[in-house]
Amino acid sequence: MYRKKCFGGLVPLPLGLYDMTLGLKIKNISKTWNPDSVNPVVALKNINLDVALGEFVVLLGPSGCGKSSLLYILAGLEDASRGVAEFDGRQIVKPSPERGLIFQEASLYPWLTVKDNITFGLKISGLSASKKEAAAEKLLKLVGLKGTGDQRPHQLSGGMRQRAALARALAMEPKVLLMDEPFAALDIQTRSRMQTHLLDIWQASQASILLVTHSIDEALALADRVIVFTSRPGKIKDEIIVNEARPRDLRSPKMIKLARRCEELLAEEVEKAFKEQETA
Amino acid sequence: MSFQNLVKPSSAIANYLKNGKIKNYFSTVLWTFTSIAIFVSLWEFAWWQGWANPILLPPPHIFLSNLSDQFRFFDPGGTRAGALSTGGSFLSVLGVMGWSSLRVSAGLASGFILSLLIGLGIRYFNIFGRLILPLVTMLAPISPVAWIPVAVFIFGIGNIPAIFLVFVAVFFIMTLATLSQIDNVPKNYIQLAQIMGCSKRQIYRYVILPTILPELFVTLRMNLFAAWMVVLIAEAVGVGSGLGQVTMMARNTFNASLVFFTMTLIGLTGFLFDQALRYVQKKVLWWVGPSTVGAL
């Protein structure tokens, strides 16, 4: 079901080795919410970013800087005000199963069992019942939810629900996963388990992942590249390449240095945002 | 996850006891009876003190004592209702209750289904919506009572006008409720479906319909009592049988005992009806929307 491990090892490739012609290309995207109203909100300004096939990129930025807006545009759920986003060379105009989106709170359909939730997209694409069943078993095992397939979403814990949402996205075999603060509502232990899990799944699937988070630790534990945003209007402030084997020891001198760097960048932005509010 | 194995029910009864369901059930029944008992004893007390005239306000022990005397006024067919001395039986009382219930059920069911279809159609087909919505909004505030002459003009006397009036009582309100429910479907439910590759038709069928059904059923239950009130009026005016007709006849013949006896039956039937709908809701539409965790 999942493409064979391609990069084999746990070491991320140097940037030059990713095939940059495929994957996501974000060209000069800006987004203004309610452009015709009295107070339009400029959420994003001139974003340029490429995410190669199989790459893990994390977006880090202060609250309200437009990270979610960017994911929605890439999912095809919202239009950019200016600029274009391309995927595998084609312009993104509408949602597609090849670009999976995971919301901050796992929104499973309450009237379906966990299994039916996971295979919802497969049912839509017309898969037979037996194939669906087999896929469900495989996916449940993959995300560590074996045996819960017949339960209802409200019977699951928050972490289990988030895993079910992940399985639902994976069922469509997406080429890129867009994840909007997927683990924000989980406790630290569950969170780090989920991160490890996500890395395993990512390495087995060869999909690209673009993940939004507030947590510097999460960013550094996961990413090939961390993109730091400015406060609103969101622009790309800096890019930090984490060239380190996974699983990573966040207490190693190198990682601590990177964390410091992220903290400084974010602190500047938060400072700026507060100053602006005071003068306004 | 091992926790799930721990709480696997060993037996249904053990589970019942653990959840306190039986206890809950009994306490509900107890409170219901206490509530009725308080009301009845106040009434009886008023009679005993001579405050309530037994001719005009006969207390329960009077209007429930001579059952066969009451029964003779009940005739499901409506042909010999009135001044008969031979009288009906317990079965004929059930028959009258059954006919009224059938009229309510038919009106509720057709009103529910059609309002759902029209509501979905208004949102699904843009032009249809623009044409129909103003009409629905204008007709909605008209009381079902005002529809009585129309119902009689069109359908004459019989079951159909009564059913039609119940239908009118729920249809317009339920159509508007359907629209508001559709508009309140969580945005990410629909966005998820879009990402999964759903067409518009599939989104309506697999996402919007199951999301709105439970809430709509609650709305239907709230309109149940309105439907009952309407069917009683319709029976009194345009059917010639049913609980409403008996009440009307009792009024016309100044038979206070019969009035209160029929009112008791109406209350009882309405209560049972609500319980039945509750049960259906629990079994068929067990999932609840985000906002219906409350008592309903």
Ligand SMILES: Nc1ncnc2c1ncn2[C@@H]1O[C@H](COP(=O)(O)OP(=O)(O)OP(=O)(O)O)[C@@H](O)[C@H]1O
């Ligand atoms: N649907 C919308 N309509 C209008 N304005 C919106 C909408 N979605 C987001 N915005 C505005 O755009 C700005 C950026 O929002 P966005 O949700 O993208 O930020 P974010 O970086 O994801 O923030 P957070 O980290 O708090 O989730 C905010 O000021 C928000 O008010």
Ligand SMILES: [Mg+2]
């Ligand atoms: Mg956000």
